[in-house]
Amino acid sequence: xxxxxxxxxxxxxxxxxxTLGLSAIAFIGGGLVGFAVALARISPVRxxxxxxxxxxxxxxxxxxxxxxxxxxxxxxILGFSxxxxxxxxxxxxxxxxxxxxxxxxxxxxxxxxxxxxxAAECLALTPWQRMxxxxxxxxxxxxxxxxxxxLVQIVKNTSLASVVGFVELAQAGKLINNSIFEPFxxxxxxxxxxxxxxxxxSTWSRSLERxxxxxxx
Amino acid sequence: MSAVVRLHNVHKSFxxxxxxxxxxxxxGRGEVAAVIGQSGSGKSTALRxxxxxxxxxxxxxxxxxxxxxxxxxxxxxxxxxxxxxxxxYNLFPHLTVEQNIMLAPTCVKALPKAKARExxxxxxxxxxxxxxxxxxxxxLSGGQQQRVAIARSLAMQxxxxxxxxxxxxxxxxxxxxxLKVMEDLARGGMTMILVTHEMAFAxxxxxxxxxxxxxxxxxxxxxxxxxxxxxxxxxSFVGSGL
Numbered sequence: 221x222x223x224x225x226x227x228x229x230x231x232x233x234x235x236x237x238x239t240l241g242l243s244a245i246a247f248i249g250g251g252l253v254g255f256a257v258a259l260a261r262i263s264p265v266r267x268x269x270x271x272x273x274x275x276x277x278x279x280x281x282x283x284x285x286x287x288x289x290x291x292x293x294x295x296x297i298l299g300f301s302x303x304x305x306x307x308x309x310x311x312x313x314x315x316x317x318x319x320x321x322x323x324x325x326x327x328x329x330x331x332x333x334x335x336x337x338x339a340a341e342c343l344a345l346t347p348w349q350r351m352x353x354x355x356x357x358x359x360x361x362x363x364x365x366x367x368x369x370x371l372v373q374i375v376k377n378t379s380l381a382s383v384v385g386f387v388e389l390a391q392a393g394k395l396i397n398n399s400i401f402e403p404f405x406x407x408x409x410x411x412x413x414x415x416x417x418x419x420x421x422s423t424w425s426r427s428l429e430r431x432x433x434x435x436x437x
Numbered sequence: 438m439s440a441v442v443r444l445h446n447v448h449k450s451f452x453x454x455x456x457x458x459x460x461x462x463x464x465g466r467g468e469v470a471a472v473i474g475q476s477g478s479g480k481s482t483a484l485r486x487x488x489x490x491x492x493x494x495x496x497x498x499x500x501x502x503x504x505x506x507x508x509x510x511x512x513x514x515x516x517x518x519x520x521x522x523x524x525x526y527n528l529f530p531h532l533t534v535e536q537n538i539m540l541a542p543t544c545v546k547a548l549p550k551a552k553a554r555e556x557x558x559x560x561x562x563x564x565x566x567x568x569x570x571x572x573x574x575x576x577l578s579g580g581q582q583q584r585v586a587i588a589r590s591l592a593m594q595x596x597x598x599x600x601x602x603x604x605x606x607x608x609x610x611x612x613x614x615x616l617k618v619m620e621d622l623a624r625g626g627m628t629m630i631l632v633t634h635e636m637a638f639a640x641x642x643x644x645x646x647x648x649x650x651x652x653x654x655x656x657x658x659x660x661x662x663x664x665x666x667x668x669x670x671x672x673s674f675v676g677s678g679l
Contacts, residue, residue: 338490339527343541343593344516353540357531 224405228396235392242378245310250317257322279319288312292384309381328363361432368425372418441628447496456482458652469623470630471639474649480632488519520590521599526582528574535570538589560588580611600631
């Protein structure tokens, strides 16, 4: 019977790249959509605000697993028979992250003191200038830690993408274990790779916070 | 004489709490008006109404040709004419002193960077803080931050400046340096309305003192009115301040 070898490690390495790729899609897609939803959530237009609240509630109240199933089979029902697993998983994770990032960032934007909004307004800045030049730079500093914290969640949640047939790190581990029956070794290696991805993110978060802390020494 | 600011019968309430109950006064060009009164007399609210930070329910406010009470008011155009300085400075903590000052002229008036920097140095010189241009607000004392806030307002070359209890968070020495800057401004002909607890400053610099009590203008007159109050309320207010 074969045992855990370099071949398996190489296979896991490739799978880890897919995990990273899927995480990147989820974070970038979720970031773009989430930012728009966050702005809508604090918009003075009531309809926009309610739409954003509804979106956030629905996404946050649905398990990611169910979301992935819905998208994978939903797209098939709509007539696109061959849905690439990457597209389904990417879309599902994008929607999922956007719902959470929107709410995290909405909180960060609103935690910039009211007086800063007033001061910017009183200098005749447009709402857009006020947002980009005064509010967002301050909100970004507050947002760093929770955003990176959530990014780590995304990395780990990509493991659910295996249910739509996507072979990422966790699924690759399962496949290897099915052939060599060394669950402890295999999943220790898988766990170590996840940790190796997530740990630098946390370190990066701390250095980013320090960098954005300019003005508060 | 054309008034720069004219409030007529202004009413304002927060929920069921009536804050302003028919406030009227006028401030002419180059005048320095000091609004005094107990906490809760509505003086800060009146000031905030002047640059549309609060909307009023009844009455009219005209400021530098803008009808502030009009729902169709162009707020940005009003704010180009009116500068305001707050009790808590409200400098932007992520920008240096110079960037704080350059922000509005570059964004709003589309001034080129070099011109804006020149302007920043110029207004910083007026408040005596040229040396602090590269510092961040947190590295300055309260008095210095407040002077930067005044400089930031000045850089927009307003026709009217509002001061909302700008020295209330400062110790006497820092208060002195901020008041000196304001006195220089007044001498330079700036039209100013200040909400203040500094009676000595009001008496010395203000051309008009407005005493507010319970949401109304109770008594108004030149600085000397503080020495001979006509109403019992002002007498007791001035008396308690001594």
